[in-house]
Amino acid sequence: MVDRTSALNKIMSLLKYIGRRIVSAIPTLILITFLSFGLLYITPGGPVEALAGIFGTQEQKERIRQELGLNDPLHVQYLRWVGGVLSGDFGEMIVMAPGTPIAEMLRKPLLATFWLTIAGALIALTLGLAIGALSAIKPNSWLDSLSRVISIATYSVPDFWLAIILLFVFGVIFRYRWAISGQIDFSRNIVFSLQSLILPAIALGLAKAGIVARITRGELFDVQNKSFIQFERIMGLPRWVVIKDMLHNGILPIVTVLGYTIGLIFRGTFLVEVVFGVPGIGLFLVRAAKTQEYALLQTLVLCIGSVFILINLLTDILYGVLDPRVRS
Amino acid sequence: MTALIEAESVKRYYSNASWLQRLLFLGGSEIQAVDGVTLRIEKGEIVGLVGESGCGKTTLGWLLAGLEQPTEGAVRFKGRSLGNIDAETRKKVQLLFQYPRESLNPRHNVRTILSYPIRKMGHTATADITARIHSLLEAVGLSARYADRYSFQLSGGELQRVALARTLALEPEFIVCDEPTSAVDMNVKVQILKLLSDISREKGISLLFISHDLSAVRFIADRICVMYLGKIVEQAPAQQLFDHPCHPYTMALLDAIADIDPNAIRKASLHGQPPSPMAPPAGCRFHPRCAYTEQVGTICWERGPALQPLSTDHLVRCFLYPEVSQDPDRKQ
Known part of the structure; x- marks a missing residue:
């Protein structure tokens, strides 16, 4: 259907575009390293105070500084x-578990939060797309009205609530043990982890499914009335080709919204983790801030x-x- | 002899009741977009359809293209109803859309856009498809370079040419052209009209050319239908319609374009907006705006006129002419 040269051109321009996006993400990344490094100097107290304790002498503090390299420029x-x-060494824990490498410390919480975000995003995506597509197919039907009510209800509700x-x-009422365990650790018990994932993921996903549904409905509704879709219909193309082109244009x-929603869900995990007691980075973040574990916080x-x-970069690439039009 | 395509007393009503209204039996109002149109188009003929915005001309076009199903009446292509026709014959009836930018998929380049209908016609070899794309582009006056462009890189006229090429790829016998020149500028308009009429003559394709632009219709059409509020009020060969308009509405339309001289006395100028198709006037639908009502008398708002011939090929729907009788349709 497409000549080899034009397919090649398409891939080349796409690769160039992806390269440009990656390069333009680098300054933002550098800015973030500044900010997270600067945290150490903005926050009061710090590791020295924490290690030396209230009764630590000036000499002791000086020695700690020297050891941690805090006297260097x-x-x-x-x-x-x-x-x-850059070489994968994020420093060591000082206060909470002295001597443990941070990378090791963070591995499990990061994984737990990652799975929680993915599960929440999947729920938001499937529910949102399905409800949105259903109401776009029959606009102004009772199904459309119902889905509008549900959408507005879900996105008006905060995820932690x-x-x-x-x-x-x-x-509390049904007393399901799995509902409240919060133990998401796939290396230990897959079934139990999946069960523990259900409720937090629903809390996260449902609250965002409404936005996805509304946007999907609006876009698909617009696209299905576009002339080129109607042309494909009267031309007698197979239904799946028409639906593919509709999605391609409405997506x-x-x-x-999906990129933005996944960001929101990721942020939402911090609070939802606290509610369900999931040992993810949300809980960790709170503890790191309390104990002034500065390397962990950074x-x-x-x-x-x-x-x-990364989410923004992926959105751009997509x-x-x-x-x-974006490629060229 | 059966016409290539014919509409027989076709009606299309739209209900604007919501599901809640329907549930409570409140039934909203009904829009009579097309109200009893009979029209025959012969092979190779170009018929112009003119009228103000909202008079139902686009709906009639969609009915003839099979994009809409009639509420009453039937549309027949070569004697068979468009509703239950086989897919192969169905492709012979096509539509050229009003907004060229919306009628081409912005995510595909011209090559992909054209390859859809070419494949649909059963050509699958890559070399064959490429050759056909080039000959189609050539037929609409574009060079082969255009194959790798996207719609956002094309001008309005070029877009309409690609849209036409895409339609021609299906080898249609009848094309409904829904205001194809309303979104392009003057010189492009002339080029597109010439292209359409050349292609029609060359391949024997019948066209229904829908427009509110009388000069465009005059340029291209063999026969012209004038539509007002869902009904055809006058139908005549193009030259005759322009030389001897008979319906007061046609006169007013022609008057509106012909008067370049500001001092000319307007015989039948048109005032106000057309009435709502949700509540069309009783009797003749044009009577509230007609300059001849007083002359003809109360019959204008008491009864509706039928579309009847003044001569063999000149039909008119107006009591101004004694030949015209009352419309048997109860809804009048």
């Missing part, structure tokens, strides 16, 4: 830290920032894949 400290990060209600209903705003801020950059 700022740029040396920064470069040392960035160098470590939904989490508390779910916890109350399934944990861009949906992609934008790493977490860096991770969270990078996740948002744009390029889907829309020839």
Whole structure:
């Protein structure tokens, strides 16, 4: 259907576009390293106070400084830290579990939060797309009205509130053990982890499914009335080709909202983790801030920032894949 | 002899009741977009359809293209109802859309857009498809370079040419052209009209050319139908319609374009907006705006006129002419 040369051109321009997007994400990433490194100097107290205790003498504090390399010039400290990060060394824990490498410490919480985000996003995506598509097919039907009500209801409700209600209903009233365990660790027990994932994921996903549904409905409704879709219909193309082209054209705003929604869900996990007691990075973040575990805090801020950059980058790349106007 | 395509007392009503209204039996109002149109188009003939916005001309076009199903009456292509025709014959009836930018998929380049109908016609070899794309582009006056462009890289006229090429790929026998020149500028308009009429003559394709632009219709059409509020009020060969308009509405339309001289006395100028198709006037639908009502008398708002011939090929729907009798349709 497409000449080899034109297919090649398409791939080349797409690769160039992806390259440009990646390069333009780098300055943001550098900015985030500045911010997370700067945290150390903005926050009061710090590791020295924490280690030396209230009765620590000036000499003791000086020795700790020397050991941690805090007396070196700022740029040396920064470069040392960035160098470590680039080689996978994020430093060590000082207060909570002295001597443990942070990378090891964070592995499990990051995984738990990752699965929670993915599960929440999947729920938001499937529910949102399905409800949106159904109401676009029959606009102004009772189905459309019902889905509008449900959508508005779900996106008006905060995810942590939904989490508390779910916890109350399934944990307190029905007394399901899996509902409240919060133990999401796939290396230990897959079935149990999946069960523990259900309620937090529903709390996260349901609250965002409404937005996805509304956008999907609007876009598909617009597209199915476009002349080129009607032409494909009277031409007698197979139904799946028409639906494919409809989705291809209506999906861009949906992609934008999805990227944004996944970001929101990721952020939402912090609170929902606290409600369900999931040992994810949300709980970790709170503890790191309380105990002034500065290297951990830096790493977490860096991770969270990078996740948002990554989501945006993927959204941008998807744009390029889907829309020839963006590529060129 | 059966016409290539014919509409017989075709009606299309739209209900604007919501599901809640329907549930409570409140039934909203009904829009009579097309109200009893009979029209025959012969092979190779170009018929112009003119009228103000909202008079139902696009709906009639969609009915003839099979994009809409009539509420009453039937549309027949070569004597067979469009509703239950086989897919092969169905492709012979096509539509050229009003907004060229919306009628081409913005995610595909011209090559892919054209390859859809070419494949649909059963040509699958890559070399064959490429050759056909080039000959189609050539037929609509575009060079082969255009194959790798996307719709956002094309001008309005070029878009309409690609849209036409895409339609021609299906080898249609009848094309409904829904205001194809309303979105392009003057010189492009002339080019497109010439292209359409050349292609029609060359391949013997019949056209229904829908427009509110009388000069465009005059340029291209063999026969013209004038539509007002869902009904055809006058139908005549193009030249005759322009030389001897008979219906007061046609006179007013022609008057509106012919008067370049500001001092000319307007014989039948048109005032106000057309009435709502949700509540069309009783009797003749044109009577509230007609300049001849007083002359003809109360019959104009008491009864509706039928579309009847003044001569063999000149039909008119007006009591101004004694030949015209009352419309048997009860709804008048």
